[in-house]
Amino acid sequence: MQHVQTIWLTGATSGIGEALVTKFLAEGKRVALTARNDQKLSEIASRHQAGENLMYVAADVRNEDVLADAYDKIKAEWGVPDLVMANAGTHINMTANEISMEACRHLFEINLYGAVNTLLLPLPDMIERGSGHLVGVGSLSSYRGLPWAAAYGATKAGLNNFLQSLRFDVETYGVTVTAVNPGFVETQLTSLNPFPMPMIVSAERAAEYIWKGLSHKKMEVHFPPLFSWACKFMRILPYPIYHQIIRRVTGSANRRG
Ligand SMILES: NC(=O)c1ccc[n+]([C@@H]2O[C@H](COP(=O)([O-])OP(=O)(O)OC[C@H]3O[C@@H](n4cnc5c(N)ncnc54)[C@H](OP(=O)(O)O)[C@@H]3O)[C@@H](O)[C@H]2O)c1
Known part of the structure; x- marks a missing residue:
């Protein structure tokens, strides 16, 4: 990733984010970490002993003011980051009896509004500078509806569409946009x-896929390849066939919440 020296990464204290911190530092990048849990951030910082290549600022991506303060701190220390990655996210499986407005709002606020909030903060600075890379972490579940994932899938589909549109809007300013769509990752x-x-990968493997994909500044990074291409193919199947396959694979027709 020659176009990137400094990275701001949300959701940096667990799973994919934590593995990315290790990968980015190993590749000689400067990484600013954000998540809510201050103690976990401090533990990760002391584990890496990365000196001035690592800084952290605790913030909840749902809180616009707090997140703006976090961004300002990073900018004051290192300048406008070269790459900003909205990775913070959460998931709750919800059956027909469990789905509620409160739970849906929770997922929308973190996965969609939180990501948009993160990516819009550096955008004016990147436009002014004439360079920058904005990255949102979606999911292969954004491609088509899946059982128990009505809210989660919608947040990730919304984020993907937001990123696709934004890529058109910012390209004339030298800024690029990427959607990262992972399959199942052990976290x-x-x-x-x-x-x-199926085809679940470790967080470290996911970080390798993401690293490689981001280097090419593509619109989409999707993995693992066999599974993600199968998901892309499933996108074009007629609904009755798609529904039958998914019911059979997940056993959703036999599960009542
Ligand atoms: N695991 C998978 O199979 C998979 C597949 C597709 C996509 N994804 C996406 O990949 C991203 C990372 O997922 P993961 O599996 O690595 O999850 P994870 O292990 O649960 O980590 C989530 C991270 O997000 C942070 N976070 C959660 N809510 C936050 C908030 N309101 N404000 C700031 N930070 C917050 C958490 O730290 P704090 O709790 O301290 O804030 C943590 O660092 C998510 O966007 C997820 O939807 C995951």
């Missing part, structure tokens, strides 16, 4: 999934 987010997760 605390997937640890409670009550179904088999």
Whole structure:
């Protein structure tokens, strides 16, 4: 990733984000970490002993003012980051009896508004500078509806569309936009999934895929390739066939919440 020296990464204390911190530092990048848990941030910072290549600022991505303060601190220390990655996210499986407005709002506020909030903060500075890379972490579940993921899938589909549109709007200013769409990754987010997760990869493997994909500044980084291409193919199947396959694979027709 020659175009990047400094990175601001949200959701940096666990799973994919934590693995990315290790990868980015190993590749000689400067990384600013954000998540809510200050103690976890401090533990990760002392584990890496990365000196001036690592800084952290605790913030909740839902809180515009607090997140803006975090961005200002990073900018004051290192200048406008070269790459900003909105990775913070959460998931709650919801059956028909569990889905509620409160739970949906929670997911929308973190996964969609939180990501948009993160990416809009550096945008004016990147436009003024004439360079920058904005990255949002979506999911392969954004491609098409899945059981128990009505809210989660919608947040990730919304984020993907936001990123696709933004890429058009900012390209004339030298700024680029990428959507990262992972398949299943072994993290605390997937640890409670009550179904088999095909082709699941470790967070470290996910970080390798992301690193490689971001270097090419592509619109989309998706992985693992066999699974993500199968998901892309499923996108074009007629609904009755798609629904039948998904019901069979997930056993959703037999599960009532
Ligand atoms: N794991 C998968 O299979 C998978 C697949 C596709 C996409 N994804 C996406 O990948 C991203 C990372 O997921 P993961 O599996 O690595 O999850 P994870 O292990 O649960 O980590 C989530 C991270 O986000 C932070 N976070 C959560 N809510 C936040 C908030 N309101 N403000 C700031 N930080 C917040 C958490 O730290 P604090 O709790 O301290 O804030 C933590 O650092 C998410 O966007 C997820 O949707 C994951």
